[in-house]
Amino acid sequence: MDCRKRASALSVIAAPIAFCLIAIFAVLIGCRGNRDFKTTVCNDTVCVDAIMSQVDLGAPAVGYSESLPPPMTVRTIEDFDTLSYQDISLNEIIQLSLENSEVLRDLGATVLRTPRVVMTAQTVPLQEFDPQTSIEGALSAFDAQLYAMGKFQNNDRRFNNRFFGGGSTAFKQDTHDYVAQLSKRTATGAEIALRTVTDYDANNATGNLTDSAWQTQLQAEMRQPLMQGGGVEFNRIAGPASQPGIYSGVLVAKVNTDITSAQFRQGARDYVSNVINAYWDLYYAYRDVDAKRSALERARETWLSYDAQKSSNRKSGAAEALAREQFFRFQSELQDAIAGKLIQGTQVNNSTSGGTVAGLGGVLTAERRLRLLIGLPVTEFALLRPSDEPLSAPMVFDWDSISAEAIRLRSELQQQRLLVKRRELEALAAKNYLLPSLDLVTIYRVRGLDQQLAGDHSAFEELGTFDYQEYEASLEFKLPIGLRQGYLAVRHAKTQLVRDRAILEEQERQILHDLADVVGESDRAFMQMDTNLNRYLAATEAFEALETSREAGMPINLEQLLDAQRRVSEAQSRYFLALTEYTIAAKNVQYEKGTLLESTRLFLVDEASAFVDYAAAMPRS
Numbered sequence: 001m002d003c004r005k006r007a008s009a010l011s012v013i014a015a016p017i018a019f020c021l022i023a024i025f026a027v028l029i030g031c032r033g034n035r036d037f038k039t040t041v042c043n044d045t046v047c048v049d050a051i052m053s054q055v056d057l058g059a060p061a062v063g064y065s066e067s068l069p070p071p072m073t074v075r076t077i078e079d080f081d082t083l084s085y086q087d088i089s090l091n092e093i094i095q096l097s098l099e100n101s102e103v104l105r106d107l108g109a110t111v112l113r114t115p116r117v118v119m120t121a122q123t124v125p126l127q128e129f130d131p132q133t134s135i136e137g138a139l140s141a142f143d144a145q146l147y148a149m150g151k152f153q154n155n156d157r158r159f160n161n162r163f164f165g166g167g168s169t170a171f172k173q174d175t176h177d178y179v180a181q182l183s184k185r186t187a188t189g190a191e192i193a194l195r196t197v198t199d200y201d202a203n204n205a206t207g208n209l210t211d212s213a214w215q216t217q218l219q220a221e222m223r224q225p226l227m228q229g230g231g232v233e234f235n236r237i238a239g240p241a242s243q244p245g246i247y248s249g250v251l252v253a254k255v256n257t258d259i260t261s262a263q264f265r266q267g268a269r270d271y272v273s274n275v276i277n278a279y280w281d282l283y284y285a286y287r288d289v290d291a292k293r294s295a296l297e298r299a300r301e302t303w304l305s306y307d308a309q310k311s312s313n314r315k316s317g318a319a320e321a322l323a324r325e326q327f328f329r330f331q332s333e334l335q336d337a338i339a340g341k342l343i344q345g346t347q348v349n350n351s352t353s354g355g356t357v358a359g360l361g362g363v364l365t366a367e368r369r370l371r372l373l374i375g376l377p378v379t380e381f382a383l384l385r386p387s388d389e390p391l392s393a394p395m396v397f398d399w400d401s402i403s404a405e406a407i408r409l410r411s412e413l414q415q416q417r418l419l420v421k422r423r424e425l426e427a428l429a430a431k432n433y434l435l436p437s438l439d440l441v442t443i444y445r446v447r448g449l450d451q452q453l454a455g456d457h458s459a460f461e462e463l464g465t466f467d468y469q470e471y472e473a474s475l476e477f478k479l480p481i482g483l484r485q486g487y488l489a490v491r492h493a494k495t496q497l498v499r500d501r502a503i504l505e506e507q508e509r510q511i512l513h514d515l516a517d518v519v520g521e522s523d524r525a526f527m528q529m530d531t532n533l534n535r536y537l538a539a540t541e542a543f544e545a546l547e548t549s550r551e552a553g554m555p556i557n558l559e560q561l562l563d564a565q566r567r568v569s570e571a572q573s574r575y576f577l578a579l580t581e582y583t584i585a586a587k588n589v590q591y592e593k594g595t596l597l598e599s600t601r602l603f604l605v606d607e608a609s610a611f612v613d614y615a616a617a618m619p620r621s
């Protein structure tokens with residue numbers, strides 16, 4: 001008798017110890033990625049208090065560690081002449097921009113106005129790591145789940161009727177219940193569970209075989225949806241236990257990830273386009289300074305010539321004033337061409353998708369704009385100066401080829417086509433909600449009962465004999481009368497599909513229209529380049545003829561001479577502007593047909609957040 005009592009006591013102790021070991025094992029498994037156990041119950045709050053103290057202070061700014069020289073400005077033209085320069089090619093500019101491209105910048109201050117929409121190096125990883133919408137997040141619904149439960153209860157009560165007290169009016173009882181379960185959902189929607197149920201019951205009921213007993217069960221259960229919620233197709237699209245209109249399966253997650261990759265590619269394309277635009281803006285700003293500097297020198301010589309004649313000839317006084325006005329006019333234009341004004345520069349989507357040359361920025365403003373885009377300090381001791389020359393060779397585009405490329409490669413169309421495919425998947429999944437819910441549930445049990453849990457003559461020993469087996473099968477049916485929500489889900493999915501297909505068709509029309517526009521702009525800019533070159537040569541020839549006559553002492557019309565000086569300056573600036581416009585137009589053709597990154601030999605690594613430059617120089621054709 002004493003041995004049995006000791007064995008029974010050991011059994012009572014062994015079960016809680018085993019349950020505790022299971023719980024500790026589960027905690028260790030859950031904490032394998034986080035060795036810091038401070039994040040458990042009764043943890044200290046030092047870290048969160050430190051963060052909240054900064055919040056309470058208004059999140060004060062951290063000191064800016066980078067020491068920068070003051071902004072580079074000029075007060076006189078002579079100051080600009082004393083500056084130093086760093087000649088740099090477009091290829092080097094793109095390389096610098098990619099080395100500092102964690103954030104894909106633009107010239108519209110989007111990072112301040114709407115920072116949540118800014119593309120960064122973390123855009124694609126954020127989608128991949130999203131616990132709700134990522135592929136791994138969708139697959140987690142099929143992960144095996146370990147569940148454990150332990151319950152301890154003591155009952156001490158009186159009954160007015162012996163029947164309810166098990167033959168006694170004073171009922172005392174100690175119970176333990178332990179459940180451990182491993183369950184998993186399959187791709188067909190079935191949920192399979194393997195569980196063990198153990199309970200201990202010690203009470204004073206007079207009808208008991210023994211004062212205390214252990215009962216253990218080993219159960220295998222499967223619940224398989226036969227209609228609504230069942231099938232590989234539905235579960236891969238909508239995910240298990242989904243609701244009408246909410247689709248979060250692994251296939252939908254895969255499409256969402258691909259859309260995010262295409263969005264990042266679009267952001268990278270816009271960023272590179274803006275860098276190229278800013279480079280040629282700066283090129284034109286330098287050429288515009290050259291043109292206005294030459295005009296200023298010519299105006300200075302004319303003014304000094306008439307100023308020397310003013311004392312001997314009364315008419316020369318008026319002529320000197322006109323020449324002086326012209327000089328200061330060119331000086332004002334040169335000052336603006338050097339310093340620039342805070343106006344909108346050439347950037348993506350300012351008037352066309354790829355950007356249209358503004359050509360009014362000035363050297364210092366355009367140089368700071370380029371530095372902002374490529375991630376360099378806003379000011380240094382040397383000004384960046386483009387060393388590449390713009391495109392001047394004629395270009396002829398094969399419309400059939402470039403239009404096919406645009407339809408196939410544009411990121412916007414890739415995103416919309418992926419969205420249409422997602423809508424097609426959703427329309428397939430929505431039809432499942434027109435079915436009633438019919439689940440097949442099967443349970444198989446093996447039981448064991450004895451005074452001890454383990455050892456000889458124990459519940460485990462009896463369980464191992466398989467003498468007491470049970471089987472249960474059931475069908476559960478549920479049908480919403482009218483299936484209103486199911487029909488709404490189908491109609492909504494089909495309407496979304498029709499809408500997105502219509503948008504895709506309209507996007508294709510818009511892209512072909514924009515492509516035709518930039519091809520026409522390329523031809524126009526090339527003709528303007530050739531025409532303005534002839535204009536510049538003619539204006540120069542006319543001015544030189546008048547200047548030669550004046551130097552020879554022959555009478556000339558002063559207003560005609562001053563007008564010739566203005567014509568030379570305007571024609572020279574307009575020629576370089578046409579060169580820049582032609583180069584930007586050729587770039588925009590690559591932009592519109594979706595090959596801008598490839599044309600600059602830039603490729604996305606793993607369609608994620610890094611660039612690789614495979615080019616030694618920018619292609620020229």
